[in-house]
Amino acid sequence: MKKIYFLLITFLTSMALSAEANYGRQTDVNGTVLDEQRKPIDYATVGLFKATDSSLVKTAMTTPDGKFNFPNVAAGSYYIKINMMGYQIYKGKSFTIAVSSLTLPEILLIANSKTLNTVSITAVKPLLERKADKMVMNVENSSVAVGSSALEVLQRAPGVTVDQNDRISMQGKQGVLIMLDGKQTYMSQADIANLLRNMQSAEIETIELITNPSSKYDASGNSGIINIKTKKAKSGGANGSFNAGMAYGKNLRGNTGLNLNYRSKSVNVFGSYNFNKGARSNRIDIDRISKGTDITYFSQKGEDDRDFENNNFKVGADFFLNKKNTIGILATGYLNSGLEKAYNKTLIGKTFSQIDSVLNSNNTQKSSYRNFAYNLNYKSVLDTTGQELSADADYSRYQGKDHAELVNELLYPNGLSVKPIGRLRNNSPSTIDIKAVKVDYTLPINKTTKFEAGIKSSWVETDNDLRAEEWKSDTWQNDVRRSNRFVYDENVNAAYANFNKQFKRTSVQLGLRVEQTNSTGNLITTNNIVKRSYWDFFPTVFVQQTLSKNNQIGFSYGRRIDRPSYDDLNPFIYYLDQYTYNKGNPFLNPQYTHNFEVSYTFMQKYFLNVHYSKVNDAITQVILPDAEQKALYQTNANIAENITYGVNLTIPVKIAKWWNINNNLNVFHLSFETPNLAGQTLKTGQTSYQVRIQNSFIIVDGLTAEFNGNYESPLVYGTLNMQSRAYADLGLSKSLLNKKASLKFAVSDVFDTNRTRLKSAYTGLDYSLYQKNETQLFRLSFSYRFGKNEVKPARRRSTGTEAEQGRMKN
Known part of the structure; x- marks a missing residue:
């Protein structure tokens, strides 16, 4: 190699x-x-x-x-x-x-002394922009995004999909690293989905899609990085913005937020607060055949409703010591709570029509999650050539509390009880502490050559304590089968170097990142300890060649790692009912990916990307049978090999001055192969495609519209055989009050067609699943900007707790 x-x-x-x-x-x-x-x-x-x-x-x-x-x-x-x-x-x-x-x-430049009464701007920033190393989605100009959450906005980004469990994929590959303003979130996929679901589109300026990051970034994220940039103020003086909105589908939800900024020659102070409250519903149906010594048929229908209340905030300051030295402090956090009530009815029998018994399950879960993160940053411009040094010290603490109660009632078809009602309850507090320090250095050797280097160390301590109880003899008693405590400690030390050289028509970047990992997972109740210590090397190569004024080609290669998220390592069992559950896997290994890409750009607006990746020990969500309990369970497993290759094509078309269409086609082949998955060989593969057509209209000055259509073909992902899905979104945007305010209306999933249907791709397992979330929503949003229009942005800094927070668990 x-x-x-x-x-x-x-x-x-x-x-x-x-x-x-x-x-x-x-x-x-x-x-x-x-x-x-x-x-x-x-x-x-x-x-x-x-x-x-x-x-x-x-x-x-x-x-x-x-x-x-x-x-x-x-x-x-x-x-x-x-x-x-x-x-x-x-x-x-x-x-x-x-x-x-x-x-x-x-x-x-001569100061303009004229007072402008009205400024008429008809040009609209394009929804999508292709830059040398990334695709940029300009969210703040989108009317379709109005009132949407960040998770819903991501679903509309080219090459990005969000599955029925809120797992994010890019170009058909899972393992995306989510960053906010260049800072890693350090959360599990469940927590990331929760965070993005509670972040409003009004807070977002752009979304950057980086499919093959350089060595400067943490090596985690096998399918690349999605960097969500929130809105910042742009000049000296004081300004801010206010937004409020509501959405209605089956349930009503609302949101409001305030963003403030003050900047002078010596200091920049900024802060924001956003509040979101409402409810959402979800339906899930599973038909399953359990094949063992005797065949049993299960037909399950479930509904769950969740009330939520979320508070997100950020406050910080940058102190400009002089022209070359800046020190900054930043505090971010959220306080979220929810109440979820789920009802499942399962018909059990010798056939789907011949019923022997009925299982009714009621599950109530109260949850609260809080996270506080603090960053101290120093940046120094060492000389006029652009030599820079920056340092970050970070601390983040996450606390989660879940209280769940499950009631199972097994009845004969005539309504009589088969056995006494079963009651279980869980209390599962969790704590995650993250500390990190990092230093980055940039040295421009000359006008065409630049050297970058940096070091980073992070320490993570997680403590998950599941206290399970069962109602027996008219009292709650400890359930030793399910109660457990899992403690996980991890230390990662890293160093990187990047070398950039710009020739007349060619740019070359070579990089290497080295990471050393030490981890200990301790299942305290059973004294099961898993220790690991290993070194890894992650090279990157980027070459960009200008063939002519309108033609540019690029090549990139990178090796990456994905460590298991903290919840995936946690072996606790969570029940939907006694025949359907989820559990962790403390023996998961990291997965390693080789990524290759070739890109071609024509006329600075037509983009072609050809990609190939090979993942060893791919961490993959699987659904498997529990033959002893006749149950179905979901977990994560290491699949020996996962290969993905495909083509992503973006073609914008200007129909008229007032009508632009952006077309995106993503075609890819996914294959999974492993010699032993729960006692069987797994070998699956299929070519799939995604089509996204985004229409932008300028109706009159200050009034714009969007209509977007999306289609995803059938897809096989590991043990999941997913059927196609399609949906469309519509939006209108009107600027008001001298363009300081805007009123937006949107309908997401106009025809209410966005749903998930899947079957098993695992030999011997026979089930079909249908899931329908509350996706058709009518949204109305108002935003207003006040103060000076142009204020220099608060610095976007990359903190040291970026890779770890992305692995936290709700």
Whole structure:
């Protein structure tokens, strides 16, 4: 494998050098933008235009020193144009490039003294943008996203799917790492789904889809990273925003939020609070045939309703010690609670029509979850070349409390009791403490070469205590079969280095991340201890080649790891009823992935991505039979090999000035193979596809609309054989009050067709499952921005507790 890496890198580098030699002479154009008091103007937009036809060549933003740079500009005649809020538009005289480096005379912007009564803006930022290393979804401009949760918005992102258990996949692969503002969430999939379900779209600015991350990121997440960027204010002074909304389907839900920001030369203070309250419903039907010494038929129909109340908050400050040094503090958290009531009725017999008994199950669960996370950050700009050093210290504490009571009543078909009513209850408090420190360093060697390096250490302590009781002799008694305590400790130490080189038409990035892991899982009740200690190496390679003005091709490779989430390792059993349950697996091993991608971009708007990945010991959700209890249970297991390959194609079409369509097609083949899964060989595979068509309309100035359609073909994932599903969304958005406010209306799942149907792909297991969540919702939302319109953003920092929080459990 090392020889293959060496030959590949040698080949790609030789291609880059050859392309550079043939491209022709190019140079850098530099300049400085000042105001009338000769003070630097930062974040001004600078455009480089051809003098011959006024076509835009490149754009840049000025730095805090007012400087801008256009690298690798071909010989010719050009002019500069600068836009900045509060200043008159600047258009410079044309100039000719004929030297190796050109520095333009200082440019002075004149303050705009005119008062603008009305500003009419008809251009709309595209819903999707493709950048060098990621796809960006601009959520804040979407009317369909109005009143939606972050989880519902993710379902509309190209190549992303969310299954019936809220597991997130990208390009057909599970194991996505979710980040918020560049910070890892350190939560389990269940907790991530809960967090995203309670985050409103009004809080989100963009969603970044990073399918093959560099070595700078934690090596976890075999299918890549989804980074959700929340809204930030953009300039000096004070501003904020307020939003409120409601949605109605089968149940009513509402949300409201407030976002505030104040910035001066020496400090930036910011904070936000969001409240969400309501209810949602879910229906699940399972028909199953248990085959053993005798055949038993089970027909189960269930309904559950959950009332929820969620509070999410963030508060922080950045202190600008001087132009080069900044220290910041940040506190985030949530306080969530819920009450869930589920009713299941299971008909049991020799056939589906010949019933011997009926099992009625009532399950009531009260839950509360709280998380407080604290970050201390320091950033220093060491010199004018861009040399930077940043450090983070983090602490996060998660506490969860669940109280569940299950009542089982087994009856004859005539309604008489077969045996006394059975009652079980669980109290399962859990605590997770996370500490982390990390340091990142950036060194620009020259204008075309950059070196990055960093170190990180994290410590995680989890404590899950399941106290199960059974009602016997008119009192609650400890159930020793199910009561248990599971403690898990983990320490991960990591270091990385990235080397970036920009040639005239080619960019190359080589990286290596090294991680050392020590973990101990202790099932205290049975004194079952699992210890692990191992080293891992994660190389990355990125090559981007510009073939011509409108053609660009890229290649990337990366090796990644996914450690089991804390709830997956927890062996506790959770019952839907006595014949349907979920349990953890303390013997899960980490999974390792090799990711290969080739991308092609045409005209900066047509995108083609070809990908291949191989996962060893793939951590996979499976549904298996419990022959002894005639039950069906869900767990996670290591599948020896999982191979995925496919193509993702994005084609935007402009029908008219007022109508744009973005089409996305994702075709992929998934296969799973393992010699022994619960005593049987598993070998499954199928080619599937997903189609997403997003229509954007400008009806009149200030009034826009969207209509989106989605289709997912049948899919085989491990032991699950999932049938197709389709749904459509509709939205309208109207700007008000000089574009400071907006009113949005949307209907999600317009035709109420979004549901899950699946069967078993495991030999000998015969069941069919139907699940319908409350997906058809009518939403209305209002938002209002106040204060200064342009305030520089609060820093988006990447904390040290990113990879661990993504593995927490509700």
